[in-house]
Structure formats: structure tokens, C-alpha cells
Amino acid sequence: MIDRTTTTQSATSFEPHGGRGRFNAAFFQVMGPYLEWNLRRLKRRVFAGLPREVVEIGPGVGANLRYLPADGALVAIEPNRYMHSRLHAAARRHGVQLDLRERTAEQTGLPDHSVDSVISSLVLCSVQDPVAVLTEIRRILRPGGTFRFVEHVVARSGTPTRAAQRILRRPWAWTFEGCSCERDLEHSVHAAGFASVTMDRYRVHTPFLPFNTHIAGTAKA
Incomplete structure (x- = not known):
């Protein structure tokens, strides 16, 4: 069971923009x-x-609740308060016990080595400091615990997708509250000090071209 006692850390400052947050x-x-x-x-x-x-960083409106076991419990680290009402509603629909914390992923407030699994999807692109977030995930995971992720990442150099990411970087980041489509998260996860990492690259096909290059995998503490 996750120890729900918080540490004395304070949450990293984050104030969602009223318009963009909504x-x-x-x-x-x-x-x-x-x-x-x-x-x-x-x-x-x-x-x-x-x-x-499970602990999830940036669960947003609850897209991943469907992957939790029946009668599961989620510690949700979600700093955008405009997501909260939708996340609560989704948790009720899926029958998931929700412990919602309005904090950033750099400082979850959870004790050392207290968590069996952390998940994320489409989140590391928008955190202020992905290296600090990965360090925090390692800190709260128990030995042998897993970080499971599906994230969109920078495309290979010289590709049309990479060109689109470069051209659209500023409007993309402004619209999606700091989301970067140019982060080499593949390297970041491998360099984060996990005991082992299993990861694959994928391409999805959507009209949102800068979004279409992805990694998915598991890192073990």
C-alpha cells in the first residue's frame, strides 16, 4: 500500500493560465x-x-484510469486545477479511488521508496524540468518498482516531422502550456539512473504532425 504521508517538500510553483488551462x-x-x-x-x-x-504524474482528465485494475486507487499529481472536476468525474465512472494532489511532478510530496508503480502519458513534454521529474520518480519508487510511460518526443533530424516541430515550437508551447515537441526524452529516461529500461520508438498518424513520434516503455528502479 502506498504510504500517503507527505514529506515537508513544497510543490514547485505552477499557476495555470486561466484561458489556456480551461x-x-x-x-x-x-x-x-x-x-x-x-x-x-x-x-x-x-x-x-x-x-x-498507482501514482500518475499529470493524469489530466483521466485518460488512463481505464488501465487501472477494478477497484484500483490512483494518487494523481495534477497541478492544473482546471482538469480536476473532469478527473474526479472520470474516477467515479471507472470506480477508482482518487487521491488528487495539486502539485507538480518535480516534487510529489510522497515519501522515499513508497510506490510500486508510476505511470505517465503525454506529460514529460510539458513539465518544467524532466530530469528533476525522473529523479523524483526514482526517489519515490521502491526497489524493483516500475515507471511506465507513453510519451511524444523529438523526431529524427532531417525528417519532415522534425522540421514541423521546429517551426511550430513556439505556438505549440504557448497553446499547450509549455509542451515541447522537441525533447529527447528517450535519452533522458536512459540517463536517469534506473536499474533497467525497456523502450521502443513508435510513430502514430494524426493531423498533429509535431506530436506523431513516440516512445513507450518501462523503467525499473
Whole structure:
């Protein structure tokens, strides 16, 4: 069972923009089924066999609740308060016990080595400091615990997707509250000090060209 006692750390400062925060909550509610249709093959494999209690960084409106076991429990690290009402509603629909914490992933407030599994999808692109987030995930995972992820990443150099990422980087980041489509998260996860990492690259096919290059895998503490 996850120890729910918090540490004395304070949450990293994050204040969602009133307009963009609401837009992103609505966008992921409306576009969720379409994104899920594109990513479900990855998620079914990576999130298979999750333990009953899971920590998720940036769960948004609850797209991944369907992958938790029946009567599961989720500690949700979600700093965008405009997502919260939709996340609560999704947890009720899926019968998941929700412990929602309005914090950033750099400082979850969870004790050292208290968690069996952390999951993320489409989140490391938008955190302020992905290296700090990966360090925090390692800190809270028990030895042998797993970090399971499905993330969109920078495309290979010289490809049309890479060119689109470069051209659209600023409007993309502004619209999606700091989301970068140019992060080499493949390297970041491998360099984060996990005991082992299993990872694959994938391409999905959506009209959102900068979004279409992905990694999916599991890192073990």
C-alpha cells in the first residue's frame, strides 16, 4: 500500500493560465477518444498488469484510469486545477479511488521508496524540468518498482516531422502550456539512473504532425 504521508517538500510553483488551462481541459476531454484510439496499442502493452495502487504524474482528465485494475486507487499529481472536476468525474465512472494532489511532478510530496508503480502519458513534454521529474520518480519508487510511460518526443533530424516541430515550437508551447515537441526524452529516461529500461520508438498518424513520434516503455528502479 502506498504510504500517503507527505514529506515537508513544497510543490514547485505552477499557476495555470486561466484561458489556456480551461482550453486544455476541454481539448483533452473532447479529443481524448481520438488520442486514445491512436495510443491504445501502446498503452495496453505498457500499462498491462498494473498494481492496485498507482501514482500518475499529470493524469489530466483521466485518460488512463481505464488501465487501472477494478477497484484500483490512483494518487494523481495534477497541478492544473482546471482538469480536476473532469478527473474526479472520470474516477467515479471507472470506480477508482482518487487521491488528487495539486502539485507538480518535480516534487510529489510522497515519501522515499513508497510506490510500486508510476505511470505517465503525454506529460514529460510539458513539465518544467524532466530530469528533476525522473529523479523524483526514482526517489519515490521502491526497489524493483516500475515507471511506465507513453510519451511524444523529438523526431529524427532531417525528417519532415522534425522540421514541423521546429517551426511550430513556439505556438505549440504557448497553446499547450509549455509542451515541447522537441525533447529527447528517450535519452533522458536512459540517463536517469534506473536499474533497467525497456523502450521502443513508435510513430502514430494524426493531423498533429509535431506530436506523431513516440516512445513507450518501462523503467525499473
